[in-house]
Amino acid sequence: MNKKNFTITLLILGIVITLFAGCGKNTDRVTINVYNWGDYIDEDTIRDFEKIYNIRVNYDQFATNEEMYVKIKSGSSKYDVLFPSDYMIERMIEEDLLHKIDLNNIPNYKYIESHFKNLDFDPNNEYSVPYFWGTMGILYNKTMVDEEVDSWKILWDEKYQDEIFMLDSQRDSIGITLKMLGYSLNTIDEDELEKAKEALIEQRPLVLAYVIDEVTDKMVAGEGALAVVWSGDAVAAMRQNPDLDYVIPKEGSNLWFDSMVIPKNSEHKEEAELFINYMCETDVAYRNADYVGYSTPHIEARKKLDPKIRDSEVAYPDMESLDNCEIFHHLGKDLKLYDRIWTDITAR
Amino acid sequence: MNRKSIIAYPYVIWMVLFIVVPILLVFYYGFTVDTGAGAKFSLENFRRFFEPVYLMVLLRSFALAALSTFICLLLGYPLAMILASKDFERKNIMLLLLIVPMWMNFLLRTYAWLTLLEKKGIINSLLSALNLPTINIIYTTKAVVLGMVYNFLPFMVLPIYTVLSKIDKSVIEAAQDLGANSLTTFKKVIFPLSLPGVISGITMVFMPAVTTFVISRLLGGGHYKLIGNLIEQQFLSVYDWNFGSAISIIMMIVILISMGILSKYEEVREGGGLL
Numbered sequence: 001m002n003k004k005n006f007t008i009t010l011l012i013l014g015i016v017i018t019l020f021a022g023c024g025k026n027t028d029r030v031t032i033n034v035y036n037w038g039d040y041i042d043e044d045t046i047r048d049f050e051k052i053y054n055i056r057v058n059y060d061q062f063a064t065n066e067e068m069y070v071k072i073k074s075g076s077s078k079y080d081v082l083f084p085s086d087y088m089i090e091r092m093i094e095e096d097l098l099h100k101i102d103l104n105n106i107p108n109y110k111y112i113e114s115h116f117k118n119l120d121f122d123p124n125n126e127y128s129v130p131y132f133w134g135t136m137g138i139l140y141n142k143t144m145v146d147e148e149v150d151s152w153k154i155l156w157d158e159k160y161q162d163e164i165f166m167l168d169s170q171r172d173s174i175g176i177t178l179k180m181l182g183y184s185l186n187t188i189d190e191d192e193l194e195k196a197k198e199a200l201i202e203q204r205p206l207v208l209a210y211v212i213d214e215v216t217d218k219m220v221a222g223e224g225a226l227a228v229v230w231s232g233d234a235v236a237a238m239r240q241n242p243d244l245d246y247v248i249p250k251e252g253s254n255l256w257f258d259s260m261v262i263p264k265n266s267e268h269k270e271e272a273e274l275f276i277n278y279m280c281e282t283d284v285a286y287r288n289a290d291y292v293g294y295s296t297p298h299i300e301a302r303k304k305l306d307p308k309i310r311d312s313e314v315a316y317p318d319m320e321s322l323d324n325c326e327i328f329h330h331l332g333k334d335l336k337l338y339d340r341i342w343t344d345i346t347a348r
Numbered sequence: 349m350n351r352k353s354i355i356a357y358p359y360v361i362w363m364v365l366f367i368v369v370p371i372l373l374v375f376y377y378g379f380t381v382d383t384g385a386g387a388k389f390s391l392e393n394f395r396r397f398f399e400p401v402y403l404m405v406l407l408r409s410f411a412l413a414a415l416s417t418f419i420c421l422l423l424g425y426p427l428a429m430i431l432a433s434k435d436f437e438r439k440n441i442m443l444l445l446l447i448v449p450m451w452m453n454f455l456l457r458t459y460a461w462l463t464l465l466e467k468k469g470i471i472n473s474l475l476s477a478l479n480l481p482t483i484n485i486i487y488t489t490k491a492v493v494l495g496m497v498y499n500f501l502p503f504m505v506l507p508i509y510t511v512l513s514k515i516d517k518s519v520i521e522a523a524q525d526l527g528a529n530s531l532t533t534f535k536k537v538i539f540p541l542s543l544p545g546v547i548s549g550i551t552m553v554f555m556p557a558v559t560t561f562v563i564s565r566l567l568g569g570g571h572y573k574l575i576g577n578l579i580e581q582q583f584l585s586v587y588d589w590n591f592g593s594a595i596s597i598i599m600m601i602v603i604l605i606s607m608g609i610l611s612k613y614e615e616v617r618e619g620g621g622l623l
Contacts, residue, residue: 066587168570170585209487209569214462223467333384339586347405347573 031056032080032271035071037258038063040083040132042291045284053278055271072097072263079263080272086257089128090121091330099262100126105273108280115319116297119257120327128259129276132294134231135255135317135325136172137248139215139238144225152180152249155226156199161206165218165227168210170342171328171335172254173200176228179251185326188334197341204345219244230256232294235315246314252324257297377593393594402578402595406602409575412489412564413557416496417504420553421546423497424504428545431505432512443509446502454499458566461495462486465567487569495563503552511545512538547610555603575599 034046038061046057060079062068065088071077072092084092092098103109109129116130140149144163147154155164155176167173175185177196187193208224216237219227229237234246260279262272278284285301295315296302302310309315331338378394380387396402427446431439449457464470465486472482485491515538523533561576570577575595582592 064584066584168565204571207569207571209571211570214566218466221466221468335586336588339581339588343405343573343578343581344401346570347401347578 029054029056030268030271031058032268032275033058033060033078034081034275035060035062035068035077035079036083037061040258040292042287045279045287048284049275049278053271053274055274057275072265075265078265078267080266080268081275082261082263083131083258084261085328086119086121086259087328087330089259089261091332092261092263093122093127094330097264098127099264099266099269101129101262101273101276105270106277106280108277108282111280111282111285111298111300113297113299116257120329121257122259128261129280130257130259130297131279132232132289132292133255133257133297134295134315135248135322136176136228136230136253137234137246139219139227139229139234139244139246141219141222141225141241141243142245143243144222149226149245149247150250152176152251155228156180156203156206158206160225162208163225164203164207165215165224166203166207166210167215167228168212168346170338172228173210174338174341175254175328176249179249179253179326182251185254186329186331188331188337190337193337193341197344200341200345201348210346231314232292235293235309235312238314248317248321248325252326255322255325255327257327374593374596377589378597379594381590393591394598396591397595397598405573405575405578406598408572409558412492412496412572412574413554416493416500416557417550417554419493419497420501420504421550424501424549425508425546428505428508428512431509434517446505450502455562457499458495458563461491461498462566465491465494486567487571489568489572491567492564492572495567496557496560499563500553500557503556504549507548507552508542508545511542515541543613547613551607551610554606558603559599 032055034057036059040061041059043059046059049055050057062071065085068082068084069088069092072079072082073095089098103125106129112130116133118125119130122128138149138152138154145154145160154160155166171185174193174196177199178185178187178192181192181195181199183189183192183196209218211218215227215229216233218224219229219237220241222241222243229246231246234244238244238246260276262269262276266272279288280298282298282300282304285296285298286304289296289298289301289305293309296305302316376387379389379391381390381392430436431442436442462469465483466472467482467484467486469486475482485494519537519541520533523537528536558574559576561574561580564572564574564577579592579595579599582588582595
């Protein structure tokens with residue numbers, strides 16, 4: 001290519017880029033950008049918000065915390081409200097990516113159950129307002145398992161060879177093994193992790209498959225007897241197949257939260273707080289909980305739910321029984337320890 | 349300035365934006381480590397790859413892909429010959445049947461195999477209804493190889509078919525006139541002439557097979573980690589883009605080398621090879 005051609009190429013490139021960059025942004029209404037998990041809201045509530053407050057909502061969805069994090073960290077997209085999980089919020093606070101939320105602007109915060117305030121990842125509750133929560137446990141088929149299920153150890157029982165589904169997710173699978181062995185699921189102690197690794201290698205021949213989203217379908221179809229699942233999926237699976245039951249093992253488990261936060265680069269903090277407050281209105285929280293099926297931390301919204309869900313031990317376990325459950329912490333560089341172990345287990 | 353070069357601009361821009369820049373990024377990440385205070389040049393990622401556990405994954409990926417390619421060739425070559433023979437009347441229907449599944453999404457087809465092969469899946473329900481023994485290959489390497497062969501077979505058949513159907517029939521007639529029986533004709537004439545197609549077929553099956561991560565995850569039940577899964581894991585769950593990029597670079601190099609070796613065998617340069 002000679003010089004002249006090169007200049008033309010650059011010119012065209014420049015034009016294309018400015019064309020794309022000019023997209024969006026030319027209404028007099030304020031627009032806020034909301035970034036949530038896929039299929040994690042009743043979208044009608046957003047349309048109602050737009051009508052009531054005359055604010056346009058640009059709604060985007062992500063599939064993993066990491067995907068969302070990359071976009072925020074690189075600053076390539078501006079969002080005003082995000083819905084990350086516990087350990088990710090901890091990380092974002094650590095890296096100074098979040099605005100403090102003024103709770104005076106969120107009067108509906110009073111409806112949040114007190115157990116769900118001041119959680120480990122946000123000890124003074126300055127940055128986040130809980131949206132949904134849940135646990136992790138064992139989903140089992142009562143027609144295939146006739147003993148009492150109360151311990152993670154049952155996943156190591158040779159009786160159930162080729163009947164067990166584990167999660168293909170490092171933190172979760174190693175986490176429950178650590179719990180079974182009596183350690184913290186946030187440990188970075190190499191001896192403890194080594195023991196967990198040995199246990200998982202020993203378990204491998206018994207495992208039918210390491211799965212993620214497919215697990216509920218498989219359990220509903222009776223493909224396996226036991227599976228590690230999140231409580232929200234358990235509720236959905238049990239609705240479809242009454243032979244299934246869910247238990248949080250006595251050794252303790254993982255307790256998780258997805259909360260609403262405002263990133264530092266938000267240009268509409270006030271409107272973002274308005275949106276978070278709106279999400280905590282009883283009726284809106286109820287509609288979302290009813291649509292999504294996960295457990296809501298909103299006291300009044302829970303009361304309005306179908307009694308079958310409202311009083312279900314699966315969706316709303318007794319808070320005292322969760323004493324030995326832990327929330328995942330952000331591990332930073334130490335996450336590589338987990339990756340190494342997981343590769344050692346699944347690559348052999 | 350001539351016309352042709354103007355028409356080429358959109359492609360040049362396209363290639364720079366979507367091929368050159370991404371590859372440069374992969375190299376940037378592969379040759380650096382994140383020290384927390386910024387990126388630093390390092391070969392650490394490559395050193396790490398040469399640990400036994402990762403080499404094992406590489407070896408397994410190549411072994412499974414090679415096996416699948418071999419099976420595809422065994423099944424695909426005769427099929428291509430049947431399709432290319434003049435007196436086969438239903439050629440178009442056969443070709444259509446071969447191509448129609450490719451119109452469907454690759455992921456859907458793999459999911460379909462999952463439903464077919466499951467313990468209580470369609471095949472096993474049928475077998476047990478007929479009082480026959482059931483098969484249990486779901487979540488094994490057999491299922492992974494089956495998935496690869498099924499998904500990539502058309503890529504083997506089509507290039508061989510194209511080359512075979514272009515062979516000048518008079519060459520074959522000449523061989524027969526000179527007294528060669530059909531085996532000799534095949535060995536000395538047809539097969540050597542079809543080599544470019546075979547080479548393209550092998551390339552087009554082997555490359556996607558060696559890098560797949562969907563088939564091994566769905567049909568292998570996460571038991572058999574392949575190189576594709578390893579790369580995916582680095583990007584999506586560990587967030588170690590540097591190591592993930594380094595593995596990708598190693599894959600590119602290994603594939604380039606194997607393609608180089610293959611093309612040495614390709615004596616005939618002309619023909620209907622797709623690559």
